[in-house]
Amino acid sequence: MAIGECIFCAIVKGQAEASIVYEDDAVAAFMDLQPVTPGHVLVVPKAHAVGLEDLDETLGCHMWAAAHRLARALRRSDLRLTSQRHRPQQPSSAPPGEARS
Numbered sequence: 629m630a631i632g633e634c635i636f637c638a639i640v641k642g643q644a645e646a647s648i649v650y651e652d653d654a655v656a657a658f659m660d661l662q663p664v665t666p667g668h669v670l671v672v673p674k675a676h677a678v679g680l681e682d683l684d685e686t687l688g689c690h691m692w693a694a695a696h697r698l699a700r701a702l703r704r705s706d707l708r709l710t711s712q713r714h715r716p717q718q719p720s721s722a723p724p725g726e727a728r729s
Contacts, residue, residue, distance in 0.1 A: 636672045650698055655691050657698055667702045671695040 638644035640656050649669055650657035660668040671694050677683050683691065 634676055636670075637676050640672065640674045650694060652694070654687055655694050657694060667705070667707045669695075669698055669702070671698065 635644060639646040639658060646658040648656060648658045650671075653674070655671055655673055657669050657671040660670050671691055673683060673687055673691055675687070680688060
């Protein structure tokens with residue numbers, strides 16, 4: 629990857645490593661290297677874009693549809709169920725005997 633090149637463009641071109649979970653002619657989806665939640669996936673257009681406003685409406689809708697299908701699959705997967713079982717419980721900030729709101 630060249631200095632200053634977009635990392636997402638490098639991933640799409642196969643010049644940077646990524647765990648691709650979905651790809652078609654217009655978008656690619658891959659696992660985030662620093663996931664916020666188990667199964668955190670990034671969906672990006674194959675054509676370079678700085679922000680969502682740079683996408684034409686058709687591509688934006690296509691990207692959203694791909695993300696929606698991936699999110700649905702993740703929610704139905706064992707990965708989500710496993711992560712819920714191992715999620716640490718949040719400590720209550722309420723005094724003993726009072727419920728948190």
